[in-house]
Amino acid sequence: MTPITEVEGRRLALSNLDKVLHPVTGTTKGEVLHYYATVGALILPHLRDRPVSFLRYPDGPEGQLFFTKNPPPGTPSWVRTTPVPRSEDPRARQVVIEDLASLMWAANLVVEFHTPQWRASSPAVADRLVFDLDPGAPAAVADCCRVALHLRERLLADGLEPFAKTSGSKGLHLLVPVVPTPSPRVSAYAKRLAVEAEAALPDLVTHRMARALRSGKVFVDHSQNAAAKTTATPYTLRARARPTVSAPVTWEEVEACAALADRGGRGGRGGRPGGPGDPSDPSALVLLMGDIAPRMEQYGDLLAPLFAPERAGAVP
Template sequence: MPVVEVEGRRLTLTNLEKVIYPDGTTKGEIVHYYAVNADVLLPHLAGRPLSLLRYPDGPDGERFFTKHVPQGTPDWVTVGEFGRAEGGTMWQVMIEDVASLVWAANLVAELHVPQWTAAAPGTADRLVFDLDPGEPATVVECCRVALWLRERLAADGLTAYAKTSGAKGLHLLCPLRPVDSSARASAYAAELAGEASAALRGLAIAAMAKRLRPGKVFIDHSQNAARKTTAAPYTLRARAEPAVSTPVAWEEVEGCASPDQLVFTLRDIPARVRAAGDLMAPLADPAAARPLPPG
């Protein structure tokens, strides 16, 4: 097992030749992806408790979700104690540096974070909408809903940033000045989802019932709850291909005419970052945050 040194930290990396994705992408390529793109990844992870959807044998193998500190976590990885929705506390890791990111990459996992930081648990500093298409709807329909939401949010003084989910849909996120509770952010998001459902009747729904979703875009606002998490920007997803939850420009959303236009794998990200930087950088910039409208 190779031992590498990253920013003065020694890490043991395992099974780097193991094929994780059906296209032949190996674990070593996954670790390399996270290491070389750390500059854009870390601002979206730093200061937030990490939840892991692990898939060590690939997307078709066993998958398991954990919020607890994994066994064998190095003592130099930052951990914090956080409250549970059902009461009590648990310890979770936080990814604060490149070495910790490479350690997490070696676990082969999706990286998920809440809409609040460890410095203020349950105090929302981001708003999120998960746009999930029900077949035969695709990300093309998600883009139409996203554009409506962008304008509606702008009317309330909020700026939305879009990224692919890395699966079938889109995520919209807005940087917020810290809101006193995630419950207030959740209520606002639920209200806007309802407005969108009414305005885009036949295209969008806000109801959770799966029987209502075929052919429509479900606007999932539930990830604003303090106990929920969202796939972080630039995380790989446990899907059939090594797709990344990728920030996209609004021009790409406006021009999307086919689902394959908004599919990006780990091999696409370096060129996109070189060309445009992190399109979601304002999400991690306190100066870009705007207040939630009074409710």
């Protein structure tokens, strides 16, 4: 029997609550839904007014994974959708997650949440700039932290304030609040900084996607600033064997992790971290589902400044 629950006056049918979705930890779908109910106040501001794309993994990360921008079949009429014209389909629409009921409906589909750098109310006008720092083995997260610190100084010099979050995979994301700016201009600026980073740190950074160029380096992916691209939404779970989360970290934690690379270590290997930013553990910037509620109590939302207009900088 499929349990029926009520969320903010909406009736939801929740299915397969005992199914294991993250095999290493035995994390069930019911536990995943509980996570989203717990962190709704954190994730919803990052989802509101942004067309969402879903990476669905209904049978866990070892099952079929598929990426969809279109509203899934059976989307309830009370879930908001917004027009997102695409060249191949000028009538296309996407889901917008506005409230806890919509969040829980989407979480029941077993998804990663991905959003663009612009709002549905202003398509292709970015209010965030993003860098995805992706390490190519044997480079890993400590090397990403070194690159993040370099980019932070460069951005601050231009009057822009970056914030860091784990990717939920191997690397790190930088998010920067910007005065609403056309996406092509933001993309061009981000690419310029990525090229500069490669010139400044040639043994550590590449700005090009080609796999042959990425061994032992950090790929500074600037492409997600394009209007058609998306990035893992803050606080989304990722389709991994463990229930990793793309979650914000402090710059002190980034500095502590970067110290591993400065000492010649290669962060990102090993097992469960002793804690984010713990320099004794090379996997220190891995955050799991169970880490988020305590961090919420300690920090609130470290990415809250993204919503403060006075913190947004002008793109040069």
